[in-house]
Amino acid sequence: MSTDKPSSGRSLPIQRTDESPDLSGADPHAGVRVFADYRGELDLTCEILVVGSGPGGAVVAKELAEAGRDVVLVEEGPPFGKKDFTQEAGLAMQRMLREGGTRASRGNMFVPTMQANLLGGGSVINSAICARPPEWVWDKWAAASGVDLDAHTMAPHFERVEKFLFVAPTPTEVQGERNLRFKRGCDELGLSSEPTWRNVKGCKGSAECFTGCRNGAKKSTDTSYVPAAIRAGARVLTSIRAERVVADGRRVVAVHGHIVEPFTGKESYAVRVRPKLVVLAAGCMQTPVILQKSEVALESGWVGKKLLMHPGLAVMAVYPDPIDPWKGATQGYHSLHLLREGLKLEVLWSPPAVLAARLPGLGVDYQRHLRSYDHMAPFDVIVACEKSFGSVRAKRSGFDPDIKFDFHDDDVRNIQRGVALLSDICWASGATSILPGIHGVPEELHSRAESEILRTMKLKGTDTITAANHAFASTRMSKSSTEGVVTTDGRCHGMDNLFIADTGIFASSPAVNPMLTVMALADRIAQHVAATA
Amino acid sequence: MIVLVPIFATAAAAGLLARGLFAGYPSRRVPDGLLNAKEQAIVAACADTLFPAGGPIPLSGTEAGLVEYMEGYFERLPSQQRVLVRLLFWFTEHGPWVFGPAPVRFTSLDEKSRLRVLESMRTSPIYFRRIAFLSMRTMLSMGYLAHPEVARAMGMTADSDPFRHEAEAA
Numbered sequence: 001m002s003t004d005k006p007s008s009g010r011s012l013p014i015q016r017t018d019e020s021p022d023l024s025g026a027d028p029h030a031g032v033r034v035f036a037d038y039r040g041e042l043d044l045t046c047e048i049l050v051v052g053s054g055p056g057g058a059v060v061a062k063e064l065a066e067a068g069r070d071v072v073l074v075e076e077g078p079p080f081g082k083k084d085f086t087q088e089a090g091l092a093m094q095r096m097l098r099e100g101g102t103r104a105s106r107g108n109m110f111v112p113t114m115q116a117n118l119l120g121g122g123s124v125i126n127s128a129i130c131a132r133p134p135e136w137v138w139d140k141w142a143a144a145s146g147v148d149l150d151a152h153t154m155a156p157h158f159e160r161v162e163k164f165l166f167v168a169p170t171p172t173e174v175q176g177e178r179n180l181r182f183k184r185g186c187d188e189l190g191l192s193s194e195p196t197w198r199n200v201k202g203c204k205g206s207a208e209c210f211t212g213c214r215n216g217a218k219k220s221t222d223t224s225y226v227p228a229a230i231r232a233g234a235r236v237l238t239s240i241r242a243e244r245v246v247a248d249g250r251r252v253v254a255v256h257g258h259i260v261e262p263f264t265g266k267e268s269y270a271v272r273v274r275p276k277l278v279v280l281a282a283g284c285m286q287t288p289v290i291l292q293k294s295e296v297a298l299e300s301g302w303v304g305k306k307l308l309m310h311p312g313l314a315v316m317a318v319y320p321d322p323i324d325p326w327k328g329a330t331q332g333y334h335s336l337h338l339l340r341e342g343l344k345l346e347v348l349w350s351p352p353a354v355l356a357a358r359l360p361g362l363g364v365d366y367q368r369h370l371r372s373y374d375h376m377a378p379f380d381v382i383v384a385c386e387k388s389f390g391s392v393r394a395k396r397s398g399f400d401p402d403i404k405f406d407f408h409d410d411d412v413r414n415i416q417r418g419v420a421l422l423s424d425i426c427w428a429s430g431a432t433s434i435l436p437g438i439h440g441v442p443e444e445l446h447s448r449a450e451s452e453i454l455r456t457m458k459l460k461g462t463d464t465i466t467a468a469n470h471a472f473a474s475t476r477m478s479k480s481s482t483e484g485v486v487t488t489d490g491r492c493h494g495m496d497n498l499f500i501a502d503t504g505i506f507a508s509s510p511a512v513n514p515m516l517t518v519m520a521l522a523d524r525i526a527q528h529v530a531a532t533a
Numbered sequence: 534m535i536v537l538v539p540i541f542a543t544a545a546a547a548g549l550l551a552r553g554l555f556a557g558y559p560s561r562r563v564p565d566g567l568l569n570a571k572e573q574a575i576v577a578a579c580a581d582t583l584f585p586a587g588g589p590i591p592l593s594g595t596e597a598g599l600v601e602y603m604e605g606y607f608e609r610l611p612s613q614q615r616v617l618v619r620l621l622f623w624f625t626e627h628g629p630w631v632f633g634p635a636p637v638r639f640t641s642l643d644e645k646s647r648l649r650v651l652e653s654m655r656t657s658p659i660y661f662r663r664i665a666f667l668s669m670r671t672m673l674s675m676g677y678l679a680h681p682e683v684a685r686a687m688g689m690t691a692d693s694d695p696f697r698h699e700a701e702a703a
Contacts, residue, residue, distance in 0.1 A: 087691040090602075090675035094609045102614045110664055174696060204694045214693045265611065322688070327695040352689060353678040357671035362652055364588040370678075371589045374688045398613075439656075439663060462660045465667065 017066065020164050020201075020224035021231065028216075028223040029079040031230040032119065035239040035268075038259050042271040046072040046235070048529070049255055049275035051242040051290070054121020055515045056501040056522040057281030058221035058229065059161070063526035065232035072273060073229060074240040076282075077118035078262035079222060085212030089351035092211040095263055096125055098400065105390060105405040105468070111311060112467045113403065115285050119238050120222030122283075123515065126469075127209045127331040127349075128198035128218050130167045131512035132158055134339060141507035146479030147488050157520035157527075164228075165199035165219040167516070174205030176328015178377040181317065182347045183333050185429030191345070191421075193335040199224075199515075209330035210350045240271055243399065245278060245294040250496045252278045252296070277497040277533050279490075281522070284471045284504040285392055285401045291475070291485075292394040297492040302485045303475055307390035308509055309405055310470035313415050314348050314380035316359070316435040317426035318444075322374045326352060339384075339511050342411075343418040345425070348380040358465050360435055360443035369435075376435070379425060381418030382470065384509040385411040392474045405468070407461040415466070416459040423451040439463040470514050475504035490525035497533065501525045558640070562595075566604040567615075575622045576603045578640045579669060582647040584677055590686045594673065597683055602676030618672075624665055628654065632662075 050061045053075040061073040077096075086092050093101025098117045104110040116122045138154075141147040161167070170179075175195070186193035199219040208214060216223065230236055239259055246254040255278060259268040280287045288304035291297050326349075334346035348355075355378055359369040390405030419436070426434050427448050434445045436454060440463050445451040478484025481493035486505050492498045501522040503514045510517045558570040562577065580594025587593075607618060626639045632653060634646055642650065654666035677683055684691075692698055 088675070088679045090606050090672065090679070091609075094606070100610045100614050102610070102617070109660070176695075205696050206691075206693045207695075208691070208693070263609070324688075324690075324695075326689055327692070327699075351675075352687075353675040354671065356674045356678060357667060362655060363582060363585050363648055366583060367585075367588040367590045370683075370687055400613075 017228050018160070018163055020166065020219050021227055027081070028227050029081065029119065030227075031236065032079050032226070033235070033237045034078060035259065035262055038239070038269060041269045042240075042259065044072055044271070044273045045275070046070050046273065047276045048072070048279065049074065049273050049277070050279045050281060051255070052121060052281035052283060052286070052502065053119050053221060053226055053236070054116065054281065054283060054502065055123050055221055055519045056503070057279065058120070058123075058225035059519050059522035060279050060281060060501050060526045060529075061234050061236075062225040062229040062232065063523060064530055065229045065234035067526070067530035069530065071229065071234040072275070073226070073234055073236045074242055074257070074273070075119050075121075075236070075238045076241045076260060077116070078238050079119040080124060080212055082212075082214055082216050085208070085214050087208060087211050087351065089211070089353040092351070096212070103400075103403070105309075105403040107390060107404045107406040109407055109461045109466070111309070111405055111407065113309065113471060114469050115283055118222075119226065119236075120220040123199075123220035124212055124218075124222060125210055126513075126515060127196070128200050128220075129196045129331055129334075129513040130162065130165070130199050130516040131197060131336075133510040133512055133517055136340065137509070137511050140509070144508040145476055145483045147477050147507045148479065149488055154520055154524070157523040158516065160523055161516060161519040165224055166201040167197050167199050169195040169197050170200075170203070170329045170332040171195075174203050174329050175332045176205055176207070177323035178325045178328050178349065179332035179347050181319065181323060181377055181429040182379055182425060185425030185427075186335050186337075186345075188428035189424055191335050191337045191425070193333055193337070196329070196331055196334050196346075198329075203329060205328045207326050207328055207330050207349050241399065242282065242290060243293065245280075245290060245296045245498065247294070247296045247495070247498070250494060252495065252498045277499070277529065279499040279501050279525070279529070281501040283502050284474045285403060286399070287500055287502055287504050288392045288474045289394040289399060289401050293399075297485060297495055297498060299494050300481055300483070300485055302478075302483070304392040306473055306476060307392050307403070307405060307471060308385060308473040308506070309388070309390065309468035310382040310384060310509065311388070311407055311411070311415060311466045311468045312380050312382040313419055313464050313466050314355070314358075314378045315419060315422050315426065315437065316355075317377045317379060317429065317431035318372065318433045318435060319375050319377070319430060320432050323377055324374050325349065325377050336512070338418075338421070342384040342386065342414050342511075343421070344382045344384075344512060345418060345422060346380055346382070348378040358437040379422045381415060381422055383411055383415045383418060384511050387411055407466065412459055412461045415464075416454070416457075420451075420455040423454050427451070437465055472503035472506035472510070472514055473508060475500050476507050477505045478507065489528040490521070499525060499529065562600045563604045567608050568604055571626070572619065572622050573600050573604070574640045575626045576600050578647060579625060579651070580673055582644065582651055583670060583673055585644075590683055592680065592682050592686070594677060597677050597680040599673055599676045602679065603672065606672060606676070621665055621668055625654070625669060628662075
């Protein structure tokens with residue numbers, strides 16, 4: 001049995017860093033403990049235990065470590081260095097995503113949804129889009145559960161995160177034709193569009209965000225916040241699965257779990273941590289599972305309830321000339337023109353094989369479409385659902401969540417409107433055909449007139465291949481303990497020292513990509529903890 | 534004697550079912566793999582139906598190593614997902630018993646009939662059949678596009694610095 005004792009004798013407080021450390025040439029994961037480092041059971045004590053190293057947890061760990069707190073950050077997945085990234089879609093998904101990348105919600109249709117399982121969490125594999133929610137989002141959150149946050153209150157937190165991560169618009173030089181055609185289409189139609197703002201420095205337009213940035217340009221939390229946390233004295237341990245929170249009345253007294261082998265998830269030695277305060281940031285799908293298995297903070301009845309997602313649907317534009325979609329920023333352009341109406345239009349990219357599965361045809365016909373892939377650009381719409389909800393429940397065995405999500409007909413109608421607009425963008429940008437990938441619609445649409453069917457048909461959710469990788473609100477914040485799980489400061493109602501800092505705490509949809517919002521909220525939670533706990 | 538008739542009939546039916554389910558598969562292409570001979574045969578049949586030899590991309594599915602790819606993919610899957618993938622193979626193999634075109638296994642059909650079966654899955658009014666097809670095609674497409682010759686035929690590059698290389702080439 002090994003015992004890790006908290007570091008001592010450090011002068012406090014440590015200087016706060018405003019910009020992500022320059023790690024060029026250095027190993028960003030130096031100091032991170034990995035599976036091979038463990039020789040037996042772990043017994044740890046610390047002041048703050050943070051569970052999860054994604055956008056929420058890493059921010060909290062860095063900020064509290066820099067505030068002089070003794071922080072332990074545990075992460076179930078392993079660290080991935082630049083050399084560990086593979087462009088082979090299947091292998092990348094199996095190694096970097098939970099359930100081998102095959103996770104899907106059940107409900108009135110299957111909706112594939114991904115959750116990363118590695119140091120840095122979703123920030124390593126997303127497109128690095130950093131978008132602030134518009135002001136009216138906070139009014140919606142207030143209406144949902146009485147949350148008293150607004151753009152003014154949140155502004156300093158957004159600014160701190162944006163500065164630390166070098167958030168800036170995607171430069172034109174790395175946009176590539178796939179993104180520029182989308183812009184052209186929007187311009188022709190009078191739809192506003194803009195380069196996406198991203199946490200990237202030195203992007204080379206390799207279009208490989210989804211499988212990890214080989215160039216190290218993406219400022220994912222494993223290369224930004226986590227190294228800063230380590231520099232400030234935080235202990236970062238990977239391959240540790242937090243399984244149960246042990247509470248005594250209103251206080252958490254311990255967190256139990258196991259060391260798990262990377263990729264196989266095989267359980268190894270037991271882990272026991274005795275912290276003074278716990279911040280769960282295991283993700284919107286995993287945090288409810290921990291709470292449910294622990295039977296802690298369940299009094300409100302909201303844990304795992306009212307899961308919200310942004311379902312997304314894509315169409316493929318086919319151009320007469322090659323546009324080489326594999327060149328250019330992964331998602332370099334988007335249109336926020338219809339955000340108020342729940343629609344965000346954007347350029348899409350992922351490993352080509354994943355998108356290829358939705359191409360028309362079989363056999364020779366399918367191969368023909370693969371051959372002309374270099375002429376294609378996928379555009380997608382995500383919808384902030386008003387009436388579609390789901391739930392997250394712990395399964396009897398294992399630690400994977402049972403996710404249910406029902407895509408409501410009204411939200412399907414809205415996404416259909418978005419798809420029709422995407423087809424307009426395709427035509428306006430010079431496409432000669434569109435591959436809609438929708439059951440019941442001709443597989444290839446050759447004219448604007450033909451594509452009118454995208455407006456007029458009665459679309460059902462099950463006609464579509466819809467995926468949803470933005471998920472939130474499974475442990476939502478609320479003013480009253482009867483309407484949600486945590487306060488606006490992230491503390492679980494009814495608990496003194498248990499906090500949550502992942503997208504589960506969103507009261508409702510952020511309307512845009514959720515990463516920046518959860519990081520700003522995590523920054524706020526960390527400041528609150530540093531000041532009060 | 535009459536008492537024995539139902540027993541013989543049940544035994545005969547069980548024998549026929551066992552034969553229909555398990556017998557007559559070629560030996561395994563990947564001898565030490567986790568997929569059994571039947572499952573490897575299903576993968577090979579699906580692979581070559583989806584990606585025939587001599588098409589716009591000349592390499593067939595099996596030539597692109599899809600049986601070996603699926604073996605590796607399957608091995609890395611968590612155990613619960615392995616069960617689902619196995620069910621998917623079985624659903625594809627024995628689908629023709631229920632959905633046609635003939636009451637035989639998918640792997641026993643000729644090339645044209647296999648194409649018809651997969652096409653009927655792809656365009657089926659039954660949501661679950663379409664999802665089953667999509668799942669199968671996604672896995673096999675990942676393997677197919679991972680082959681360098683296929684990528685080359687598609688003009689697909691995995692370039693970590695494409696614009697610099699483009700400028701240099703110009």
